[in-house]
Structures are given as structure tokens and as C-alpha cells.
Amino acid sequence: MKLYFSPGACSLSPHIALLEAGLDFTTEKVDIRARKTESGADFLAINPKGYVPALELKDGAVLTEGPAIVQFIADLVPDRELAPANGTLERYRLVEWLNFISTEIHKSFSPLFRPTSTEDMKEAARTHLTNRLGWLASQLEGKDYLMGSQFTVADGYLFTVLGWANFVKFDLSAWPVFAAYTQRVASRPAVQQALRDEGLLK
Structure with a gap:
């Protein structure tokens, strides 16, 4: 491959x-x-x-x-065990996470990278990200990974998009859980x- x-x-x-x-x-x-x-x-x-x-x-x-x-x-x-077995509710939970990261987090970062974005477009993206990340942070509280104690492919995706915050000067410090989470994922070989x-x- x-x-x-x-x-x-x-x-x-x-x-x-x-x-x-x-x-x-x-x-x-x-x-x-x-x-x-x-x-x-x-x-x-x-x-x-x-x-x-x-x-x-x-x-x-x-x-x-x-x-x-x-x-x-x-x-x-x-x-x-990078994904739960097909046909299980847990597998659909994984799909749920992948869709949320893709449509609500990943795509919300896009205007912050795009040179043609107006300041109004960027501000709308920041507001949307703030709302979605606030909810996401609450879901990570007390858990090692998105699905609990098991690392899945959704964690690799979330780690990737959270890493973009530094490049676009989006401050994640309001949610300390993200710093601990990204450090945990980053430490994996x-x-x-x-x-x-x-x-x-x-």
C-alpha cells in the first residue's frame, strides 16, 4: 500500500x-x-x-x-483493536466520532487556513470551534481516549486536527483536558x- x-x-x-x-x-x-x-x-x-x-x-x-x-x-x-467490531453499537459510536471530527472540527479549521477567508468568516469559524470544542472537552473528562481506555483511529484523527490550533493561533488553553489528551496520544510510539x-x- x-x-x-x-x-x-x-x-x-x-x-x-x-x-x-x-x-x-x-x-x-x-x-x-x-x-x-x-x-x-x-x-x-x-x-x-x-x-x-x-x-x-x-x-x-x-x-x-x-x-x-x-x-x-x-x-x-x-x-x-483500532476500531470496534463491525455491527456493534460501539462501532457506530466510532463512526459517530469520526463524523463529528470531520464535519464539526476539521471543516471548522478550514477558513482559518484559507488565504481568501475574510475576517468575518474567520471569526465565525472561531465561534463555531469554541462551541464544539467546549462540548468535546466535556466528553474527554475522565477518559484516556475518545472511546474510553482504548486508543482507536478516531484518536489519531482528533490528535491531528487539534494540532492545527497552533498554526492558526487558536488558543486551546480554556480546555486543559486537550493538553493532557494530546500529550497522551503524542507519546505513543x-x-x-x-x-x-x-x-x-x-
């Missing part, structure tokens, strides 16, 4: 999942603006959507969209490896 990624982007989440899963894979960096891979390939020919992550499977098929990719990875190695591989950790 090959993961197409951009350092620090949401593709960090499946990168963490692949390492947590102990699977054999390669990576190729993508210049999102130029739509080119590090080897010079046209990224739009690989993923016509034009963004990462994209996971190329052994048979040449390409899977896109982070929440789908991380569940696919988790299901390849059920013994690692697979997460450390993914950060090193993407040049985000020396």
Missing part, C-alpha cells in the same frame, strides 16, 4: 493508523498546490479530488477520505514515528 500525504495535513491521521496497525506501506509526499507528487506524478490522476489523503491498495485501487481510510486500515488488523516521518518532529 502507498499513502499519499502532505506533512501535517489530515493525512497524518491514516499515517498514524498504518503505523499503529503494523502494516507494510510506503508513503509519497504531495504538493497540494501544484497537484504533483514528490516523484513528479500528476496527483489529479491518482485522486481527482485533488487533496490528501489517498491510499493506493495493492491491486491499484485508490481509497480516499480519511474516515473511510482509517476504518479500512483498522479492519485489516482487528486484533489491534506510532504517533512519534509518523511525526518524524513527516518532518514534524526532530
Whole structure:
């Protein structure tokens, strides 16, 4: 398998999942603006959507969209318990978390990165993030991870998007639980490896 990624982007989440899963894979960096891979390939020919992550499977098929990719990875190695078993309520709780992170947290950060965003758009995004993060913080109280004591692929995703706060000067200090949570996730060997591989950790 090959993961197409951009350092620090949401593709960090499946990168963490692949390492947590102990699977054999390669990576190729993508210049999102130029739509080119590090080897010079046209990224739009690989993923016509034009963004990462994209996971190329052994048979040449390409899977896109982070929440789908991380569940696919988790299901390849059920013994690692990166996702609850299919068909269980707990699995739908995982899907619930992945959707919440994707639509309410990930997408709310987007205007803060976009050069064309007006200040009003950015302020609306900050307000929305504040509301959603306040609720999220309450859900993490007293728990090691989103699903309790077990790390899942949803934690790799949440760790990734919370990490963006520093880049866009969004202050998370109102919710001390996030500092403890991100430190806990960051200390995992697979997460450390993914950060090193993407040049985000020396």
C-alpha cells in the first residue's frame, strides 16, 4: 500500500493508523498546490479530488477520505483493536466520532487556513470551534481516549486536527483536558514515528 500525504495535513491521521496497525506501506509526499507528487506524478490522476489523503491498495485501487481510510486500515488488523467490531453499537459510536471530527472540527479549521477567508468568516469559524470544542472537552473528562481506555483511529484523527490550533493561533488553553489528551496520544510510539516521518518532529 502507498499513502499519499502532505506533512501535517489530515493525512497524518491514516499515517498514524498504518503505523499503529503494523502494516507494510510506503508513503509519497504531495504538493497540494501544484497537484504533483514528490516523484513528479500528476496527483489529479491518482485522486481527482485533488487533496490528501489517498491510499493506493495493492491491486491499484485508490481509497480516499480519511474516515473511510482509517476504518479500512483498522479492519485489516482487528486484533489491534483500532476500531470496534463491525455491527456493534460501539462501532457506530466510532463512526459517530469520526463524523463529528470531520464535519464539526476539521471543516471548522478550514477558513482559518484559507488565504481568501475574510475576517468575518474567520471569526465565525472561531465561534463555531469554541462551541464544539467546549462540548468535546466535556466528553474527554475522565477518559484516556475518545472511546474510553482504548486508543482507536478516531484518536489519531482528533490528535491531528487539534494540532492545527497552533498554526492558526487558536488558543486551546480554556480546555486543559486537550493538553493532557494530546500529550497522551503524542507519546505513543506510532504517533512519534509518523511525526518524524513527516518532518514534524526532530
